[in-house]
Amino acid sequence: MLPFIFADTRMAPAGIRAVGSALADIGCEKTRLVLQQWNRRFRPSQMRLDGRIPDLFMVSSMGMHEAECKELVRDARRIDPEHRPLIIVGGSHAVYEPFKIFSADPEDPAGPDIAVTGEEFVFLSLLEAVLSVRAEGEPMRSAFARARDAGMLDEIPGLVYPLGERDGIAEKLIDTGTQRLLGDLDELPHPTLGYRLLEPPSRVATLASSALPADRVRRHTPLGSLVMTFGCKFACPYCPIPAYNQRQYRTKSPDRIADEMRRINREFGLRYFFGTDDNFFNDHGRALEIAETLARAKVGVRWGTEVTVHDTLKMKEHLPLMHEAGCRGLWLGVEDLTATLVKKGQSADKTTEAFRRLRDAGICPMPMMMHHDSQPLYTRGSDYGLLNQVRLLRKSGAVSLQVLMIVPSPGSKLYNETYTSGQVFDRVGGRRVDPYMHDGNYVIASHHKHPWKKQLNILTSYSYFYNPWWLLVALLRKTKVGDKPVSAQLFGMLGNSQNIRRTLGWAFRLMFRKIERLSETPASTIPMQSVEGTHSIYATPTVEITIDKAALLSASAPRVGSTEGAAR
Numbered sequence: 001m002l003p004f005i006f007a008d009t010r011m012a013p014a015g016i017r018a019v020g021s022a023l024a025d026i027g028c029e030k031t032r033l034v035l036q037q038w039n040r041r042f043r044p045s046q047m048r049l050d051g052r053i054p055d056l057f058m059v060s061s062m063g064m065h066e067a068e069c070k071e072l073v074r075d076a077r078r079i080d081p082e083h084r085p086l087i088i089v090g091g092s093h094a095v096y097e098p099f100k101i102f103s104a105d106p107e108d109p110a111g112p113d114i115a116v117t118g119e120e121f122v123f124l125s126l127l128e129a130v131l132s133v134r135a136e137g138e139p140m141r142s143a144f145a146r147a148r149d150a151g152m153l154d155e156i157p158g159l160v161y162p163l164g165e166r167d168g169i170a171e172k173l174i175d176t177g178t179q180r181l182l183g184d185l186d187e188l189p190h191p192t193l194g195y196r197l198l199e200p201p202s203r204v205a206t207l208a209s210s211a212l213p214a215d216r217v218r219r220h221t222p223l224g225s226l227v228m229t230f231g232c233k234f235a236c237p238y239c240p241i242p243a244y245n246q247r248q249y250r251t252k253s254p255d256r257i258a259d260e261m262r263r264i265n266r267e268f269g270l271r272y273f274f275g276t277d278d279n280f281f282n283d284h285g286r287a288l289e290i291a292e293t294l295a296r297a298k299v300g301v302r303w304g305t306e307v308t309v310h311d312t313l314k315m316k317e318h319l320p321l322m323h324e325a326g327c328r329g330l331w332l333g334v335e336d337l338t339a340t341l342v343k344k345g346q347s348a349d350k351t352t353e354a355f356r357r358l359r360d361a362g363i364c365p366m367p368m369m370m371h372h373d374s375q376p377l378y379t380r381g382s383d384y385g386l387l388n389q390v391r392l393l394r395k396s397g398a399v400s401l402q403v404l405m406i407v408p409s410p411g412s413k414l415y416n417e418t419y420t421s422g423q424v425f426d427r428v429g430g431r432r433v434d435p436y437m438h439d440g441n442y443v444i445a446s447h448h449k450h451p452w453k454k455q456l457n458i459l460t461s462y463s464y465f466y467n468p469w470w471l472l473v474a475l476l477r478k479t480k481v482g483d484k485p486v487s488a489q490l491f492g493m494l495g496n497s498q499n500i501r502r503t504l505g506w507a508f509r510l511m512f513r514k515i516e517r518l519s520e521t522p523a524s525t526i527p528m529q530s531v532e533g534t535h536s537i538y539a540t541p542t543v544e545i546t547i548d549k550a551a552l553l554s555a556s557a558p559r560v561g562s563t564e565g566a567a568r
């Protein structure tokens with residue numbers, strides 16, 4: 001669906017590639033990265049690498065992919081216990097709500113052996129602990145159990161593991177605390193390593209005899225997502241990103257970024273990159289250094305990333321340099337032009353100016369909007385209505401459009417309140433709101449009298465922005481950003497047809513059927529505790545962020561992080 005149509009199948013995600021790169025970097029090259037979007041029928045119970053069941057089976061999952069994640073784990077657990085690999089789950093779902101990955105249902109006791117709630121270095125520390133007690137030829141699972149029982153995992157912040165067993169389910173979950181973040185991102189393993197481990201797309205349940213050859217990588221994943229920076233200085237109440245980053249801003253060096261782009265381009269032919277930045281312009285000085293280095297390096301690739309309107313204006317003089325550095329599109333979190341929902345320095349005038357400056361520099365402005373309960377579809381004489389804002393953005397030069405409904409985001413300040421205030425739907429007309437519907441496209445949380453109107457508002461604004469008329473206009477108009485408005489219109493119309501197909505029925509359900517609401521924040525049904533036996537940071541979601549000042553990032557202390565109980 002919109003706004004990410006084709007981004008799922010044409011861009012191998014950075015998270016799983018990073019874990020693969022880390023494994024290859026320590027010599028575990030017999031690793032395969034299987035993307036469900038390419039290998040829909042893959043069954044872990046049937047996987048073999050060089051004729052053997054692998055030692056480790058790991059799943060990377062977002063919250064919206066919980067059902068698929070659990071199904072994979074369930075299937076891996078069908079392997080007989082003697083040969084069963086050590087099962088690990090990681091990724092953003094594990095980071096924010098690890099307890100949801102473990103089952104408390106005796107009828108369906110599926111769950112991994114452990115969840116990693118941190119980044120690749122936390123995983124490597126876990127591996128190091130397990131391998132340090134593993135005897136020659138011993139299965140990883142039994143070595144893992146010994147390391148766990150010896151308390152070795154408790155030394156590694158960023159893990160959640162089950163302990164004890166009654167009726168096939170864990171008696172409690174042990175949380176080793178908040179991960180310590182890697183400070184110097186240049187220490188990360190090189191992303192080229194992960195690109196060599198991709199499983200070729202297939203329709204079978206098993207693994208191919210070898211990974212996708214380097215010369216076929218670009219055909220399947222022409223877009224390369226690349227870590228350049230992490231973190232954002234703003235504190236939007238619906239966003240978990242600043243807390244995840246423990247209020248730190250972390251970056252790779254400009255030379256390292258240029259080197260990564262150059263090598264991925266040379267070895268795999270990729271020409272288009274998407275920075276996984278939360279706010280690339282967050283630190284103006286560092287953003288300038290990166291742009292200058294890329295412009296000088298003349299790598300010959302094109303890239304885009306995410307920024308804020310506020311910082312774009314601060315960088316307005318340097319936008320031509322960004323273009324010279326290869327930047328061709330910037331996704332801006334406009335959210336609500338009038339700053340009624342959230343204030344992060346945006347306004348109609350500022351946004352218009354930022355968009356104009358970007359277009360003048362040959363960079364496509366890509367606004368990201370957030371629809372909310374108090375915003376009507378249209379207002380007379382003001383910019384408050386959703387359509388008014390979309391129209392204004394169009395006129396200011398927006399090339400694409402993203403409109404998502406605000407949904408509860410785990411780890412954010414507003415998370416608790418959205419549940420306790422009865423905003424979040426449990427069932428509509430008897431149909432449960434499944435995790436995949438938490439993607440911002442479905443209206444699943446609202447206090448509005450007629451939530452179906454919100455659903456239709458989103459479809460209306462997409463249809464207003466993407467349609468044959470504007471395609472014609474884009475075809476006839478010559479602009480500084482080339483033919484991108486034309487392709488954006490084509491993809492947008494395709495995407496919108498999917499959105500209509502998937503969400504129109506939901507709008508009718510909201511219109512005519514009974515809405516049942518949740519009143520409590522999701523919490524672990526299995527008791528959770530810290531390694532000291534005290535309160536786990538996940539047991540009752542809290543919103544305050546308390547950072548250990550002594551643990552602030554510095555170049556000389558590459559691994560830093562908050563201590564006990566911080567950053568949730």
Ligand code: B12
Nearest residue numbers: 013014015018058060062063090091092116119120439440
């Ligand atoms: C780039 C990005 C996108 C891109 C690319 C997505 C892609 N498929 O590659 C686009 C714009 C398309 C996108 C879309 C969406 N995104 Co997005 N996105 C991001 C962003 C900014 C960076 C992700 C990334 O690549 N990071 C770099 C990699 C290296 O880090 P990582 O993924 O965190 O992985 C690390 C660890 O988690 C861990 N890890 C990961 N997997 C595993 C597995 C194992 C076994 C282990 C041990 C460790 C491990 O190690 C990795 C290396 O450090 C994050 C926010 C953020 N800063 O993390 C949101 C984020 C992942 N997106 C999010 C969401 C919700 C979405 C959408 C649903 C739309 C929306 N409403 O915003 C769609 C879904 C599209 C889809 N089907 O994939 C949420 C997920 C929340 C959650 N609870 O799961 C995040 C966290 C933003 C947020 N709200 O905080 N997204």
Ligand code: SF4
Nearest residue numbers: 232234235236239278
């Ligand atoms: S500006 Fe974006 S990344 Fe930063 S806190 Fe707000 S929503 Fe999150």
